[in-house]
Amino acid sequence: MATFHWTSMSVHAERVLCPPTGLKGCMTVASYKVYQPDGPWLLFATGSRAAGGVTTT
Numbered sequence: 001m002a003t004f005h006w007t008s009m010s011v012h013a014e015r016v017l018c019p020p021t022g023l024k025g026c027m028t029v030a031s032y033k034v035y036q037p038d039g040p041w042l043l044f045a046t047g048s049r050a051a052g053g054v055t056t057t
Contacts, residue, residue: 015029017029030044
């Protein structure tokens with residue numbers, strides 16, 4: 001989906017990915033690091049820019 005470079009203290013990272021020239025519709029990809037007893041989980045969410053804000057997919 002996207003490559004993220006985590007720092008040791010960060011729990012959130014976000015990137016905007018746009019398609020090649022000629023295509024429309026950039027996507028925002030967010031990742032959250034959630035610490036659990038069995039180790040950290042990485043959660044990913046995507047959304048696209050719409051006229052009224054961000055819509056999640």
